[in-house]
Amino acid sequence: MQIKGRVALVTGSASGMGRGTAEIMAQHGVKIVINDINQEQVDEVVKGIKEAGGEAIGIAADITKKDQVEAMFQKVVDTFGRIDILVNNAGISKDKGILKMSEADWDSVLAVDLKGVFLCCQAAIKFMREQNYGRIVNISSRAWLGGPGQANYSAAKAGVVGLTRTLALEMGKKGITVNCIPPGIIETAMWQALPEATKERLNQAQPTGKIGAPRDIARAVMFFASDEAGYITGQTMYVCGGKSLFANIG
Numbered sequence: 001m002q003i004k005g006r007v008a009l010v011t012g013s014a015s016g017m018g019r020g021t022a023e024i025m026a027q028h029g030v031k032i033v034i035n036d037i038n039q040e041q042v043d044e045v046v047k048g049i050k051e052a053g054g055e056a057i058g059i060a061a062d063i064t065k066k067d068q069v070e071a072m073f074q075k076v077v078d079t080f081g082r083i084d085i086l087v088n089n090a091g092i093s094k095d096k097g098i099l100k101m102s103e104a105d106w107d108s109v110l111a112v113d114l115k116g117v118f119l120c121c122q123a124a125i126k127f128m129r130e131q132n133y134g135r136i137v138n139i140s141s142r143a144w145l146g147g148p149g150q151a152n153y154s155a156a157k158a159g160v161v162g163l164t165r166t167l168a169l170e171m172g173k174k175g176i177t178v179n180c181i182p183p184g185i186i187e188t189a190m191w192q193a194l195p196e197a198t199k200e201r202l203n204q205a206q207p208t209g210k211i212g213a214p215r216d217i218a219r220a221v222m223f224f225a226s227d228e229a230g231y232i233t234g235q236t237m238y239v240c241g242g243k244s245l246f247a248n249i250g
């Protein structure tokens with residue numbers, strides 16, 4: 001899979017699966033831009049990648065703010081000369097039943113999980129069009145199929161699927177592919193904090209009998225982001241151990 005030497009920005013990559021994806025891509029020779037809100041956390045991930053022999057820079061920016069997003073992509077191009085791969089990974093959730101969900105709960109989740117993806121796509125595409133090359137991978141969630149208590153999150157992640165399909169059509173003749181990965185449960189800090197009985201129940205609900213790891217997401221991202229995947233666009237590929245086959249169980 002040809003990906004070495006490409007320049008990739010992964011949003012929300014100071015923790016969880018974004019961090020895992022960025023680290024694994026760096027191991028494959030991708031020049032990585034770590035983005036997240038907190039500068040210290042960004043610096044720590046960049047340091048780790050460099051110590052492991054990889055190439056990385058860090059940019060703290062809030063992806064819900066257009067001016068910060070535009071400045072971030074300008075800095076990437078000033079540093080590396082181009083932006084080949086964008087992984088829209090940053091996301092938050094604020095789960096509540098519909099009658100308890102405040103307007104602020106709705107607005108904040110939609111702002112990060114959908115508007116942030118739009119702003120980053122728009123800023124990246126300005127440069128990718130000039131290059132006539134780009135790979136955009138949007139991280140949605142299996143929850144876009146529907147999840148009780150997740151009206152805001154599910155709506156935002158469903159929006160990401162629609163945005164992916166539309167941008168794939170708009171950018172098809174510009175050498176830019178846009179694809180989407182809805183993960184199922186992935187082992188991040190949130191999972192590790194769950195009670196053992198809950199983990200057991202969730203594992204049992206998986207068709208594969210186990211949940212995924214950040215490396216499972218990283219491999220799928222790298223497939224869509226590779227040179228060879230140029231004829232694949234607008235697609236949604238679940239990485240969820242088969243759980244999407246029965247949307248609402250567990």
Ligand SMILES: NC(=O)c1ccc[n+]([C@@H]2O[C@H](COP(=O)([O-])OP(=O)(O)OC[C@H]3O[C@@H](n4cnc5c(N)ncnc54)[C@H](O)[C@@H]3O)[C@@H](O)[C@H]2O)c1
Pocket residue numbers: 011012013014015016017018035036037038061062063064089090091092112116139140141142182183184185186187188189190
């Ligand atoms: N972990 C799972 O089981 C799972 C399942 C399905 C989908 N997802 C999705 O995968 C992505 C990563 O999830 P994770 O579990 O690794 O979460 P995480 O909380 O570990 O990482 C998300 C990162 O996004 C950053 N972030 C939040 N708001 C931001 C903003 N405005 N600007 C820049 N960065 C911001 C956070 O600081 C954090 O570091 C999210 O989009 C999430 O919705 C996760």
